[in-house]
Amino acid sequence: MSDNSEFRPEARSPHGFQDRRARDLAGERAILEAVSAVYERYGFEHLDTPAFEYADALGKFLPDSDRPNEGVFALQDSDEQWMALRYDLTAPLARFAAQNWETLPKPFRRYAFGTVWRNEKPGPGRFREFIQCDADTVGSDRPEADAEIVAMAAEGLRAAGISKGSAVLKINSRKLLNGLLAQARIDDPAQRLSVLRAADKLDRLGQQGVRDLLGKGRLDESGAFTPGAMIPAGAIDSVLAFLAAGGGDRASVLAALSPVVGGSEEGNQGLEDLARIDAALKGMGVSEADARFDPAVVRGLEYYTGAVYEAELIAPGDARVSLGSVGGGGRYDDLVARFTGTPVPATGFSFGVSRLAAAMAQFDWLKAGLATARGPVVVIVFDQALMGEYFAVAQELRDAGIAAEVYLGPSGMKAQMKYADRRRSPAAVIIGGDEAANGTATIKDLDLGRELASAVTDNAAWREGRPGQQTVARAELVAAVRKIVDGGAA
C-alpha cells in the first residue's frame, strides 16, 4: 500500500477504542437479535441513519462555534460544513422525523441499533465507541405509549436471556416532582434543577445527604462543599416523603403519592399518567415484579418531560443486590421542535448493550451465545496425499451444521494441537494412512484430552492410546463428532 518501505507504523488501536473477539461479541449479537425481534412484534420499524450528522442537527453545539468538537468527533466536509459522528440514536431520530414528518405513518414507531461515539477521556472500562439499541414512539402523547415502551424493555430483557426476577423496570414521572415543587411554590428553574440533582443522589448519599443538598448544602468527606437547593424545610420533608414512596405494588405507590403531590395540576396529571400506564401494563400482562413505580428514579437528562424509566439488573439469588442500570429512557417533547418549531410528543428507551452483555456473560445467562465462541472441529492434516479426503470430511461436518475446518498452517502434529487448543475446539479428526486403508477415522475429544495436549511432542506419542480418543467407522464419523460437540456445549 505505502511506498515508504522504511517506515513501520506501530500496530495499535487508538486510545479508548477496543478490538473485540468472538466471545465478546456473541452476547451482544444475541441481545440485538432478541431485542430487535421483540421490537418488531410490537410494530416498531427498523431504521438506520448515517454515522454522521451535521453538527447543528445534533443539537449539542452552536453552528457558529469555531471548533465544535467538544464531546463529539467532528470534522469539516469539503464544503466547510461541520459534520459529527452521532453520540446517541435519539438526535438522529429527531432529525429524521423532522425531515420526513409529512410522509411518515403517525405515530412513528421506530427501533434502531448501532455504534455511537463519544469524544471523551477514555478510562478503564470507558470506551469512546459503543453500541446502543433504542425504540421510540414519536407523535403520541398517550401514557399508553410509555407503558408499551416499558413492556417491550421488560420483554426484551427476558428474550435476551435474563432469568425471571433478575431485571426490573422502574418507572417515575417528572410531572410528580414538578407538581410537588409547584405546590411548594418553588418556581425558579435553577432551583428545580438542583432539587432534581439532589434527588438523583439518594442511592449514593442516603436520606441525610439528600436532605443537606435540598437545604443549605453538603460538606463531603474530602472537605468539598456542594451548595444546596435552599428550599424550605416543609418542602424538603415533602420531597423526601415523595422519594420514599416506592416499594409496594403499583396501585399502592400511587395511593401513597396521592396526598404528597395530588394538590397541584401537574401532580394530578402525573398521577393520572401513571394510573393509565398501570392499566396498559396490566392489559399486556406485565407483572408487578417486572415493572414497578419508583419515585426515586430521576435520570440525569434535563430534556425528559413526563414518564422516565430505568432497567435495573438484580443479582440472581439476592433481590436486594442491584447490578446497576442496563438501560433507560423517558418522554421528551422538544427534540423535533428544534427543527420545526412545533413540539412533537415522543417517548423512548435505550438499552446499554455492552453493559447488558457484560452482565449476561458474568451470570451465564447466555449459554447459546457463548457456545458460538467455541472453536471449530479441526480436521488434522496428517498426510498431504489425503487433502481431498480432509476437505470432504470438513464439508460433511459443516453440512450437518457442525463448524469444522481443515488445518491450513505448516504441518506437524504439535502445531495443529496447539492451534485446536487456542481455538477452544471441541474435537479433532485424524485420518492417516491406516485409517484411510481401513475405512475408519480417529476422533479426539479435546475437552477430555486438553490437559494432555501440551505434552504431545511427536506424532508417534500422539498415535498411542489417549483418554477421549476413539476410532470409528468412516460412515459413523459425523454422528460420533456430533455426540462430542453436543456434550461440550451443554
Next chain:
Amino acid sequence: MSDNSEFRPEARSPHGFQDRRARDLAGERAILEAVSAVYERYGFEHLDTPAFEYADALGKFLPDSDRPNEGVFALQDSDEQWMALRYDLTAPLARFAAQNWETLPKPFRRYAFGTVWRNEKPGPGRFREFIQCDADTVGSDRPEADAEIVAMAAEGLRAAGISKGSAVLKINSRKLLNGLLAQARIDDPAQRLSVLRAADKLDRLGQQGVRDLLGKGRLDESGAFTPGAMIPAGAIDSVLAFLAAGGGDRASVLAALSPVVGGSEEGNQGLEDLARIDAALKGMGVSEADARFDPAVVRGLEYYTGAVYEAELIAPGDARVSLGSVGGGGRYDDLVARFTGTPVPATGFSFGVSRLAAAMAQFDWLKAGLATARGPVVVIVFDQALMGEYFAVAQELRDAGIAAEVYLGPSGMKAQMKYADRRRSPAAVIIGGDEAANGTATIKDLDLGRELASAVTDNAAWREGRPGQQTVARAELVAAVRKIVDGGAA
C-alpha cells in the same frame, strides 16, 4: 438540548449519506446473518475492530502528511495524532494481526462485518458509507486456503437466498499473467501494471481495445488518447490468448493455459496453485457451475500476489447476462509486513453487501426478509374505555408471534386506517361496544380492502359490510388473524 431557541437547523443528512427504512434493511440483515453462519461453520472467528484507526496504520497515507484526509474521513485526536475512519475491513485486520500475532491461533481465520467510510464525491447510488462483510485467513500460504474462501463465498451466496445458477465465483491467479510476462522478458513494474490495467478492460473495450492498450495506445471516441503498454506483438498475442482461455470446466482451462504460461517458474506455480484449488473445491463439493477459472479476472488492487476471485451475479433465466460483481478478493502478502517487516501470507474475500441486497430485492430472492418489512396488525382504538382490552388483544397476537400494536395517535377511524395503510399492515382488529358485549371481534383484511380504505370518511361507513371484513368469536381472534397474515406473506 440547545438553549438557542431562535436557531432552527435544517433537518437534512450530510451529502452522500442515506437513511434506510425497514424494507431497505431487511435484505442486508438477512445476508449478514446467512453469510456469518456460513463463515462460522468454516471455523472463522468473529472479530470487531474500531471504526477509527490511526492514519498511519491504515497505510494509505504517509504519517508526516500535513492533512491526511484524501479519500478518508480523518481528524486529529486530542494528542494531535491523526485518526481516520476505516475505508475497508482488511487494513484494520492487518493492524490487529500484527498487534496480536504472538498469541493468535495460526493460521488466523476471522470474519467481520460492519460499516466502512470513503470520503469521496457522492453521486447517484454512490454513498460515502456502506457495509462490508469479509472473511480472511492470515498465515497460510496453501492454495487450499484460497479454495476455502471461494467455497465459503459460493455457499454464502446460496445461504443468502441466491438461486442455484444465479451466481458464479470466477478465479484467477496473478502468477499466471506474471509468468507469461516473465517469459516475454517484460520486467519493468510500470509496464507490467499497464498490462494488468489493459487486461482489466476486456469486458468494456473488447479484444481490439485491449490490443491497442497493450501496444501503442488507444484513442477513444471522445478523442482522448490512452498511452499503451508498448509490449512486443508476440507478447500481445500471448496476453490475448491467455485472457481468452476461460470458458470450459476447471481442468480444461488449466490444460488450455499450460502451453501459454507454463514455460516460466511463476507461471508453473500459478498452474499448480489452481490445480490444488480445483482439488480442494472438488473435496468440498463445489460444482463447476459455482466456481470457474477465468484468466480475464484481474481485480484492480495492486497488492494481490496470487489467487484472485470475483463473485458475479447472473440474470435469472439468461446465463449470458451478468448483473455485475457483488464481491471479490484474493491473496495478499504485504499488509502485515507493513507493521512487522515480516511478510505473512493471507487471503480473503469481501461481500459488497449493499449491491447484493439491491440485486436480491430486484429479483425477489428474499421473500422471508421482505415479509418483515410488512407493518404490524393494528388494533383500532374505537372506544377509550376498552383500552385495556385492546392491549390484551395486541399482547395475545404478539405472544403468538404476530407483530401487533394498539394505535396510539389521536383517535378517528380515518387516521387509523391511513396509518395502517402507510405501515403496509396486513390486518386491523376492531372491537367496539357491540363486539365487547357479544364476545366477538371484527377483523379487516387490509390487502383485500386496501383500495377502499382511502374512501372511508366516517365511522358509520366503516362499520358497513366491506370486502375482507369478518366478525369472529373473541376466542377465535388469533387464529383468524394468523390466517390473513400467513396468506399475505406467501
